[in-house]
Amino acid sequence: MCGIVAALAARNVQGILLEGLKRLEYRGYDSAGMAVLENGTLVRQRANGKVAALEEKLTQRALKGSIGIAHTRWATHGKPSEVNAHPHLARERLAIVHNGIIENFEPLKDELEADGVTFESETDTEVVAHLIDRAFRHQNRANQDGGETGDLLAAVQATLDRIDGAYALAVMHADAPREIVGARKGSPLVVGVGIDENFLASDALALLQVTDRFIYLQEGDVVRLSDAHGIEIFAADGQPVERPVHTFEHGDSAASRGEYRHFMLKEIHEQPTVIAATLEGRLSGSHVLESSFGVGARALFERVKQVHIVACGTSYHAGMVARYWLEKLAGLPTTVEVASEYRYREVVVPENTLFVTLSQSGETADTLAALRYAKSRAKSRDKTSGYLGTLAICNVPGSSLTRESDLALMTQAGPEIGVASTKAFTTQLVALMLLTLSLRKSRGDEREAALVQALRGLPAVLDNALAMDGPIAELSEAFAEKHHALFLGRGTQFPIALEGALKLKEISYIHAEAYPAGELKHGPLALVDADMPVVAVAPNDELLEKLKSNLQEVRARGGELFVFADEGVALTAAENLRVLHVPPVDELLAPIVYTIPLQLLSYHVAVLKGTDVDQPRNLAKSVTVE
Incomplete structure (x- = not known):
């Protein structure tokens, strides 16, 4: 949610900033804006709605300057409007863009109003703008009396000491005309490293048109971009630090739809490739390489007696599937928790519990907070805390989640632009199966060898599942005029049914x-009628006959059934029963394969309904605030 782009160059930066905002549209937003320093004066353009509205304003009055900041806003404090859009100004001299939430903005605002400051917006961000500007002006006054010269970096650092909450900031000042200062706490910020020009952004994708080299700032870091010193980074204690430069591996095409109509469709079809990438180098012969999880993984895994999985949204559904696997294959008691609830109750943690977090971005606020809660309890030697270690399964190298966990396994999904997660989910499932096999106490047995072989063949099975696209597009027409839908599954397929329902509601706005x-018989059956389509997933497993009985309950009440069934399942189409056959696969890997047709169904229904598939209303890709 929200997006930041900033540039310090020797050329006009309007085009760079605008293209960066377009590449951040997937994150979810409701307004956009830009400010540049033009002949010593801050000039700003803002617009409510899409970046296209801002672009239209820029065609009428272009911004011309070689230093600037830009933003897409997802409303938290104050309704979506032009006056609440970023950048915010202080005295027409300082401009700021901000991702996150300032929790103590109200007393700070009261203080500033008592000092004579007048506010234009309803936002918490404008408070930070005036605080930094006041600190900067105080330094300038001190300089007139023989003290040090006013310093934008020092003004930002002093202000950060006073604010509570989560933030990524980019700040520029007309009286520091060749400097941009950025800071991050609880919200991601990266430095784009160019040739005689440097950039800031909340996501590396925003800057791929100008650089493929990035520095991922760590929690508490403050950075100054300037002509005089290039890139300077300071840790939370104010001391200068060096951070490594990473080369972006996926190329600029990662931010392009290519031949596909939507990013979501592209990402659905990328799943065979990215799952092969997630497996690459992690399988040897008939077993999983524990070294894939990092140094010390084997010694830690040997001591694990319990697993706690904590995640949000789609990642939570992946964790629910893993619970079945871990208990069946590894014999480990496993709990799966919603991250936003985990730290708000008294969690009893048995001895030698592995704490596992799942996140596509590695910056999900609730998941990060749960990790920090677990680590603080372990550090305090809480007697009810038996945390053995922490493991992050994540898609973004250098993210907060991976840095702050003891072990990390990176999925190789590549950038995921569509708000509704697809390939990030299935690569998480593959990673969780790798974890399950690594935690088995009976290493190297026939069951593990069979699953490793099945994993190697999984990309080809997914290719076959994607060949169902045409029939699913036809089937989707039965949903276009519906207002509700029910999804059913048993065992490991219940979380997949949850994921299918989530996808349908996310992008088509059909209640599911x-x-x-x-x-069914304990309540939901009351909803079943001819206007309530019922979707079921039916792999050829030990629960199949039970599921068939449940489906008969639906048919007996006039419900319209849509069943995705294994090719070996004896189900044929009949009145109010449509069957699409899914390629056969090892029953333990079936959740990964059966995800594909549900993703395609949701996609085609959304296209028929004419919704914004890649940027569904009210949603954001990366939820970096609580």
């Missing part, structure tokens, strides 16, 4: 719910 099929 999912239940374990055995729960």
Whole structure:
């Protein structure tokens, strides 16, 4: 959510900033704006709505300057409007853009108003702008009396000491005309390293048109970009530090739809490739390489007696599947928790518990907070805390989650632009199967060898599942005029039903719910009628006959059934029953394969309804605030 782009160059930066905002549209936003320093004066353009509205304003009055900042806003404090859009100004001399939430902005605003400051917006961000400007002006006054020269970096650092909450900031000042200062705490910020020009952004994708080299700032870092000193980074204690420069591996095409109509469709079709990448180098012969999880993984895994998985949204559904795997294959008691709830109750943690977090971005605020809660309890030697270690499964190298965990396994999904997660989910499932096999106490047995072989063949099975696209597009027409849908699954397929329902509601705005099929008679059956399509997933597993009985309950009440079934399942189309056959696969890997047709169904329904597939209303890709 929200997006930051900033540039310090020797050329006009309007085009760079605008293209950066376009590449950040996937994150979710409701307004956009830009400010540049033009002949010593800050000039700003803002617009409510899409970046296209800002672009239209820029065609009428272009901004001309070689230093500037820009932003896409997702409303938190104050409704979506032009006056609440970023950048915010202080005295027409300082401009700021901000991702995150300032929790103590109200007392700070009262203080500033008592000091004579007048506010234009309803935002918490404008408070930070005036605080930094006041600190900067105080330094200038001190200089007139023989003290040090006013310093934008020092003014930002002094202000950060006073604010609580989460933030990524980019700040520029007309009286420091060749400097941009950035800072991050709880919200990502990267430095783009160019040739005689440097950049800031909340996501490396925003800057791929100008550089492929990035510095991922760490928690508490403050950075200054300037002509005089290039890139200077300071840790939370104010001391200068060096951070490594990483080369972006996926290329500029990662931010392009290519031949596909939407990013979501492109990312659905990328799944065979990215799953092969997630497996690459992590399988040897008939077993999983524990070294894939980092130094010390084997010694830690040997001591694990319990697993806690904590995640949000789609990642939570991946964790729910892993619970079945870990208990069946590894014999480990496993709990799966919603991250936003985890730290708000008294969690009892048995001895030698592995704490696992799942996140596509590695910056999800609730998941990060849960990790920090677990680590603080472990550090305090809380007697009810038996945390053995922490493991992050994540898609973004250098993210906060991976840096702050003891071990990390990177999925290789590549950039995921569509707000509705697809390839990030299936690569998480593959990573969780790798974890499950690594935690098995009976290493190198026939079951592990069979699953490793099945994993190697998984990309080809997914290719076959994607060949269902045409029939699923036809089937989707039955959903276009519906207002509700029900998804059913049993065992490991129940979380997949949850994920299918989530996808449908996210991008088509059809109300959808999912239940374990055995729960139908305990309430949901009351909803079933001819206007409530029921989607079921039916792999050829030990629960198949139970599921068939549940499906008969739906048909007996006039419900319209859409069943995705294994090719070996004896189900044929009939009145109010449509069956699409899914390629066969090892039953333990079936959740990964059966995800594909549900993703395609949701996609085609959304296209028929004419919704914004890649940027569904009210949603953001990376939720970096609580």
